[in-house]
Amino acid sequence: MSHSLLKKILLLIFLCLIPVFFSSPHIISKTAAMADSEFQPNIIVLNYHKIDNKNISLSVLPQDFDKQMAYLKNNDYHVITPDDLYENLEHNKELPANPVLITFDDGYKDNYVNAYPILKKYGFSATIFVITSFLDKYPNYLTWDQCKELKKHGFYIESHTVTHRSLTSLSNKQIESEIVNSKKALDERLQQDTHYFAYPTGTYNLYIAKMIKNAGYRAAFSIKYGNVTNDSNIFALERIPIFHTANTFKSFYRRLNYVPLFEKIGWMKN
């Protein structure tokens, strides 16, 4: 967010709260806490699914996606990798200003056909969480060869389990198989150490998060709405879903710019 916009919003909120200040000392201390949290990293993790022309909420139109990427490019956002995010959260490694991580869930073929050329145009890369048993199997999902090519161009291909079943509905043995076998497939096929995981349908619990850690992952992404900060659980990281809506750019802009503020004053966490 630009400083002048942030100042305007803070001023507006301040003006709205003046009557409250005089009646409630509690609110004043909460405002002071807000100022402290300004110095925390505020990392935006965007979450997409499909980039195509279908008129469903999971599909962002290619021209809308292009407009959103242009906005990031022209407004001093810096696209980071999951390793950058991990190094910052675990080892305090510095991030560029306005860091954004772009993620896609499920591994649809349109990520390669439609999103990849647009991302390439802006010099961006992204992270795709794939369902490993779907690759080379269903025509509307990526192939392993496409994953290899994306990886060669700086994309991260990470785990979204083997079969995309909600983990909280499975037995421990099944959960283990989803977590371990998807990592194994990715490690072998892409010659990598797969470190990142996204929960299918966003469902998880502390026990599952522990299993993810034990399997050798460094971090896991949920669909909990919000920005990643120092307070985030590294095995349940927040994301901002971007959907196709009646005015996709307007809702993209709102989600990108207003979430941190809403979150700080406790309106939109979860």
Ligand SMILES: [Zn+2]
């Ligand atoms: Zn999914």
